[in-house]
Amino acid sequence: xxxxxxxxxxxxxxxxxxxxxxxxxxxxxxxxxxxxxxxxxxxxxxxxxxxxxxxxxxxxxxxxxxxxxxxxxxxxxxxxxxxxxxxxxxxxxxxxxxxxxxxxxxxxxxxxxxxxxxxxxxxxxxxxxxxxxxxxxxxxxxxxxxxxxxxxxxxxxxxxxxxxxxxxxxxxxxxxxxxxxxxxxxxxxxxxxxxxxxxxxxxxxxxxxxxxxxxxxxxxxxxxxxxxxxxxxxxxxxxxxxxxxxxxxxxxxxxxxxxxxxxxxxxxxxxxxxxxxxxxxxxxxxxxxxxxxxxxxxxxxxxxxxxxxxxxxxxxxxxxxxxxxxxxxxxxxxxxxxxxxxxxxxxxxxxxxxxxxxxxxxxxxxxxxxxxxxxxxxxxxxxxxxxxxxxxxxxxxxxxxxxxxxxxxxxxxxxxxxxxxxxxxxxxxxxxxxxxxxxxxxxxxxxxxxxxxxxxxxxxxxxxxx
Amino acid sequence: xxxxxxxxxxxxxxxxxxxxxxxxxxxxxxxxxxxxxxxxxxxxxxxxxxxxxxxxxxxxxxxxxxxxxxxxxxxxxxxxxxxxxxxxxxxxxxxxxxxxxxxxxxxxxxxxxxxxxxxxxxxxxxxxxxxxxxxxxxxxxxxxxxxxxxxxxxxxxxxxxxxxxxxxxxxxxxxxxxxxxxxxxxxxxxxxxxxxxxxxxxxxxxxxxxxxxxxxxxxxxxxxxxxxxxxxxxxxxxxxxxxxxxxxxxxxxxxxxxxxxxxxxxxxxxxxxxx
Ligand SMILES: Cc1cc2nc3c(=O)[nH]c(=O)nc-3n(C[C@H](O)[C@H](O)[C@H](O)COP(=O)(O)OP(=O)(O)OC[C@H]3O[C@@H](n4cnc5c(N)ncnc54)[C@H](O)[C@@H]3O)c2cc1C
Ligand SMILES: Cc1cc2nc3c(=O)[nH]c(=O)nc-3n(C[C@H](O)[C@H](O)[C@H](O)COP(=O)(O)OP(=O)(O)OC[C@H]3O[C@@H](n4cnc5c(N)ncnc54)[C@H](O)[C@@H]3O)c2cc1C
Ligand code: FES
Numbered sequence: 001x002x003x004x005x006x007x008x009x010x011x012x013x014x015x016x017x018x019x020x021x022x023x024x025x026x027x028x029x030x031x032x033x034x035x036x037x038x039x040x041x042x043x044x045x046x047x048x049x050x051x052x053x054x055x056x057x058x059x060x061x062x063x064x065x066x067x068x069x070x071x072x073x074x075x076x077x078x079x080x081x082x083x084x085x086x087x088x089x090x091x092x093x094x095x096x097x098x099x100x101x102x103x104x105x106x107x108x109x110x111x112x113x114x115x116x117x118x119x120x121x122x123x124x125x126x127x128x129x130x131x132x133x134x135x136x137x138x139x140x141x142x143x144x145x146x147x148x149x150x151x152x153x154x155x156x157x158x159x160x161x162x163x164x165x166x167x168x169x170x171x172x173x174x175x176x177x178x179x180x181x182x183x184x185x186x187x188x189x190x191x192x193x194x195x196x197x198x199x200x201x202x203x204x205x206x207x208x209x210x211x212x213x214x215x216x217x218x219x220x221x222x223x224x225x226x227x228x229x230x231x232x233x234x235x236x237x238x239x240x241x242x243x244x245x246x247x248x249x250x251x252x253x254x255x256x257x258x259x260x261x262x263x264x265x266x267x268x269x270x271x272x273x274x275x276x277x278x279x280x281x282x283x284x285x286x287x288x289x290x291x292x293x294x295x296x297x298x299x300x301x302x303x304x305x306x307x308x309x310x311x312x313x314x315x316x317x318x319x320x321x322x323x324x325x326x327x328x329x330x331x332x333x334x335x336x337x338x339x340x341x342x343x344x345x346x347x348x349x350x351x352x353x354x355x356x357x358x359x360x361x362x363x364x365x366x367x368x369x370x371x372x373x374x375x376x377x378x379x380x381x382x383x384x385x386x387x388x389x390x391x392x393x394x395x396x397x398x399x400x401x402x403x404x405x406x407x408x409x410x411x412x413x414x415x416x417x418x419x420x421x422x423x424x425x426x427x428x429x430x431x432x433x434x435x436x437x438x439x440x441x442x443x444x445x446x447x448x449x450x451x452x453x454x455x456x457x458x459x460x461x462x463x464x465x466x
Numbered sequence: 467x468x469x470x471x472x473x474x475x476x477x478x479x480x481x482x483x484x485x486x487x488x489x490x491x492x493x494x495x496x497x498x499x500x501x502x503x504x505x506x507x508x509x510x511x512x513x514x515x516x517x518x519x520x521x522x523x524x525x526x527x528x529x530x531x532x533x534x535x536x537x538x539x540x541x542x543x544x545x546x547x548x549x550x551x552x553x554x555x556x557x558x559x560x561x562x563x564x565x566x567x568x569x570x571x572x573x574x575x576x577x578x579x580x581x582x583x584x585x586x587x588x589x590x591x592x593x594x595x596x597x598x599x600x601x602x603x604x605x606x607x608x609x610x611x612x613x614x615x616x617x618x619x620x621x622x623x624x625x626x627x628x629x630x631x632x633x634x635x636x637x638x639x640x641x642x643x644x645x646x647x648x649x650x651x652x653x654x655x656x657x658x659x660x661x662x663x664x665x666x667x668x669x670x671x672x673x674x675x676x677x678x679x680x681x682x683x684x685x686x687x688x689x690x691x692x693x694x695x696x697x698x699x700x701x702x703x704x705x706x707x708x709x710x711x712x713x714x715x716x717x718x719x720x721x722x723x724x725x726x727x728x729x730x731x732x733x734x735x736x737x738x739x740x741x
Pocket of ligand 3: 677678679680681682683684685686687688689698699700701
């Protein structure tokens with residue numbers, strides 16, 4: 001750094017976005033991504049700290065200052081290679097990671113202005129590379145070992161990519177008809193275009209992985225049977241079982257779990273109905289219950305499918321909302337209405353069994369609970385009713401249960417998650433697990449981190465038994 | 467891709483399909499189902515497995531055409547393929563020696579009922595079979611059922627063959643000691659037969675087919691109320707205690723997408739897909 005630098009800008013280069021009025025009617029991606037000039041300008045804001053705190057905030061420890069330096073130097077190809085040393089799905093992470101709680105939370109620039117937009121730069125590089133075609137690394141010499149991976153979500157796909165790099169043969173078994181897990185069935189097109197997920201999965205196949213669809217492990221083959229043909233197994237089956245409120249009227253027509261709603265819209269492309277076969281019904285007045293990413297995604301999909309009024313009903317206040325900050329902002333811009341400190345009590349149906357109203361109660365915040373967030377307490381006597389014709393319940397999801405039900409000797413917690421030791425190994429030798437199936441609902445990047453850790457542990461295990 | 471190796475028309479708009487799906491056959495047990503998707507834009511269509519031939523590597527389903535997807539399937543020929551076939555899904559039926567088992571089936575579900583009746587027969591039970599249909603020409607699997615049942619009764623809604631409706635069962639239940647009843651078919655049939663068996667305290671298993679999406683427990687579209695509990699038919703069932711199922715709710719939920727389904731059907735018939 002010889003020549004004196006111009007004064008560093010406090011504000012981040014804004015993300016170009018589709019106009020809120022327009023985007024409320026289409027499923028095209030909201031954020032358009034930086035141009036080369038914008039990326040370089042944003043990279044210029046990085047202070048290149050010697051003790052880079054941002055790296056500590058990254059669950060997969062991407063060498064952030066190094067790749068940003070390369071962006072500054074316009075060496076985009078080297079920069080993306082740097083990112084991919086640690087993160088095999090950058091186009092996805094750049095779009096969906098909660099950067100404000102991770103790398104960017106630690107950014108020194110954040111103390112004087114906006115933190116450097118690390119996620120946007122990561123996304124820029126991944127998109128830049130995808131437009132030019134991937135570089136496929138040389139295949140490692142085969143070890144002759146075979147690993148089965150159950151579930152093609154971010155945990156499973158990351159584990160696959162790592163294991164291939166170690167030279168093992170990898171087969172991924174996925175129950176759905178497309179790989180990607182939540183990335184393909186849950187997160188909507190306007191936030192994470194499906195062609196990106198498809199491209200990332202294709203990349204992992206090009207590395208040499210076989211992905212078998214329509215293969216529900218537990219039913220088609222058990223874990224025990226996989227162990228007869230494979231030297232190790234990694235379970236990454238995620239948390240997909242939707243929770244319901246358990247209040248009266250919940251089975252009325254017009255009430256969906258967020259997963260049903262999003263699977264219909266995203267995986268089954270119901271937004272293209274009737275060209276695609278799977279239908280969806282969205283009324284005029286939609287209420288979405290919950291405050292996480294899943295609630296934001298459901299609300300914004302409902303808006304795009306023609307709802308006149310979409311309300312998010314959340315029992316705590318805005319500060320406690322677990323959704324990514326950027327998505328809350330996007331939802332607000334699009335005209336989604338937020339009803340904080342409110343919880344439904346029961347649903348009221350019409351004579352045909354369709355929901356027509358929802359009785360709610362106001363809440364206040366009490367002492368912090370186990371999660372550290374202040375506990376919501378109902379204010380008796382504050383009941384009120386709102387008219388609704390569609391309700392989407394997005395209050396959480398629990399682990400997919402089939403593997404646990406069908407695998408003898410697999411230790412499971414009372415929440416249904418699989419128990420692993422510090423090496424990601426389960427109670428069965430040679431069987432490893434990671435991602436939401438172990439932690440309960442978490443994030444894409446933590447699932448990827450778990451996939452990577454599992455892969456390394458499997459590698460060690462396989463090479464030891466040599 | 468999964469090939470159709472055999473197709474037979476059993477009744478108007480009702481076809482038997484044998485799919486080549488070796489891996490699935492090995493694991494299939496009576497009571498389980500598959501989900502198929504015809505092509506890239508296809509919806510996920512659940513169908514109950516009516517038989518599995520491990521040597522041939524084929525599974526059999528019988529499908530009645532009711533709307534867009536099932537009609538499209540009906541137009542496929544031997545040698546054609548479907549894009550996806552996922553299974554076996556759901557918990558297998560509980561098959562063991564109970565004594566006398568009453569197996570009641572209506573419409574297209576007589577085919578998968580036969581798969582169970584056969585297993586009950588092999589497990590040493592006395593099997594009383596009852597098969598029903600709208601009208602005589604819609605009766606299926608009569609000969610097959612006769613082979614595995616100690617006695618077989620036939621009923622039609624219009625009385626064109628055998629008993630008129632299922633009311634005769636009241637008399638049958640009075641006259642005979644039945645240890646277990648299995649009912650597969652339209653919701654009304656399941657509901658009616660469960661009411662008939664209730665006074666005798668006969669454990670009655672109904673095979674529920676609510677609307678499903680993923681079929682693997684991830685969406686809750688298939689939720690049903692059994693007793694006071696919410697169950698997911700695809701993973702907790704499809705078999706449930708007929709004396710505890712909320713059939714009214716199930717019937718309402720089955721109609722949830724009727725207007726949209728009609729639209730999809732019209733769209734297909736006008737050739738929307740091919741453009
Ligand atoms: C709507 C929505 C929005 C989200 N938004 C964000 C976000 O913005 N940022 C973020 O970081 N996180 C977000 N998350 C959370 C994140 O997606 C998950 O934490 C992450 O996907 C977990 O990855 P996984 O690989 O453990 O499981 P999953 O992604 O759930 O993948 C598991 C896979 O295993 C398959 N499977 C299950 N059972 C079997 C079986 N028996 N046999 C074979 N295959 C099986 C499933 O079909 C699935 O494909 C969101 C989640 C949802 C639902
Ligand atoms: C576990 C399970 C097993 C099944 N087994 C068989 C089988 O062995 N043979 C067979 O012919 N059918 C079976 N069905 C029903 C079959 O899946 C539906 O008829 C089919 O999905 C309808 O698709 P469609 O596009 O042709 O009709 P749509 O246009 O989607 O629907 C037409 C009509 O069928 C009704 N319908 C829609 N979905 C279902 C459903 N899941 N169950 C019952 N009625 C429905 C609707 O209420 C509507 O009135 C089963 C369903 C389930 C859930
Ligand atoms: S069909 Fe989705 S949970 Fe049963």
